[in-house]
Amino acid sequence: LWGVIVMSILAAYAVPHPPLIIPAIGAGREQxxxxxxxxxxxxxxxxxxLRPDTVVIISPHATAYDDFFHISPGEAAExxxxxxxxxxxxxxxxxxxxxxxxxxxxxxxxxxPAGTLGERxxxxxxxxxxxxxxxxxxxxxxxxxxxxxxxSGLSAHTHAMLGQAIAAASQQLGRRTICIxxxxxxxxxKEDGPYGIVPEGAEFxxxxxxxxKTGDFLSLLQIxxxxxxxxxxxxxxxxxxxxxxxx
Numbered sequence: 001l002w003g004v005i006v007m008s009i010l011a012a013y014a015v016p017h018p019p020l021i022i023p024a025i026g027a028g029r030e031q032x033x034x035x036x037x038x039x040x041x042x043x044x045x046x047x048x049x050l051r052p053d054t055v056v057i058i059s060p061h062a063t064a065y066d067d068f069f070h071i072s073p074g075e076a077a078e079x080x081x082x083x084x085x086x087x088x089x090x091x092x093x094x095x096x097x098x099x100x101x102x103x104x105x106x107x108x109x110x111x112x113p114a115g116t117l118g119e120r121x122x123x124x125x126x127x128x129x130x131x132x133x134x135x136x137x138x139x140x141x142x143x144x145x146x147x148x149x150x151x152s153g154l155s156a157h158t159h160a161m162l163g164q165a166i167a168a169a170s171q172q173l174g175r176r177t178i179c180i181x182x183x184x185x186x187x188x189x190k191e192d193g194p195y196g197i198v199p200e201g202a203e204f205x206x207x208x209x210x211x212x213k214t215g216d217f218l219s220l221l222q223i224x225x226x227x228x229x230x231x232x233x234x235x236x237x238x239x240x241x242x243x244x245x246x247x
Contacts, residue, residue, distance in 0.1 A: 008167040012179040017130040019084045048138030053176040054096045056147040058238040059127030066153035073116035079124030091129040096145035106165040127182040151237035156221040163244020183235025204231035217243035
C-alpha cells in the first residue's frame with residue numbers, strides 16, 4: 001500500500017481487496033496476511049485524519065466498459081458481502097453528486113469518454129467495500145461523500161487524463177479530496193494458487209512496486225497492458241488513474 005501527499009488532491013492510496021481480510025470472512029485466515037491488515041489500518045487512519053470531504057474510489061469490479069469510464073450515478077448506494085457468505089456485513093455510502101457532475105464535465109472538456117450512463121449494477125462491489133470497511137472505522141460520523149468509478153479498456157494515457165480530470169474537479173469545487181485505487185497486482189504467483197504461476201507475475205509486481213515507491217509515474221504508464229494481462233492483474237488501471245491525479 002502506498003500514499004502520496006500533493007496539493008490538488010490531499011492524498012492518493014493504492015490498496016488491495018482480498019475478501020478474507022474481513023475477519024468474519026477470513027475466519028482466522030486473515031492472520032496469514034497480518035502485515036496487510038496492519039498497513040490497511042495505518043493508511044486508513046491517516047486518510048481519515050486528513051478530514052476528506054470527498055473520497056474518489058476506482059474499482060476494477062465496478063461497472064466497466066472497453067471504451068468508457070463509468071461513474072456511478074445517484075445519491076447513495078450500498079452493498080453487502082453475500083457473495084462471500086456474509087450478507088449481514090453491509091456498507092452504505094452517499095455519493096458526491098456535485099463532484100460527479102463536475103468530473104463528468106471536466107472529462108468531457110478533455111475528450112475523455114466518461115459519465116454516468118450505462119450502470120449495470122447499483123450495488124457496491126467488494127473492490128469498493130473492502131477499503132471502506134477499514135476507512136469507515138476511522139471516519140466515524142464525518143460527513144464524507146464518495147465518487148465510484150470503474151476502469152476501462154482505454155489506454156494508460158487516457159486513464160491518466162481521467163486522473164487529471166479528478167484533480168481538476170476537486171480544485172474547481174474546493175473539495176478536500178483523497179483518491180483510492182482498489183486493485184491487486186499479479187494473481188499468478190503460486191503454483192497451487194487458483195490462477196497458477198507465470199514468470200511475468202513476479203516481474204510485474206516488482207515493476208509496479210518500484211515505480212510507485214519512486215514516484216516514477218511515466219514508467220508506470222509505459223507498462224504494456226498485454227504484459228499486465230499475462231501477469232493476471234486487476235490493479236494497474238487504477239494506478240494509471242492515480243498517476244494522473246498526482247500529475
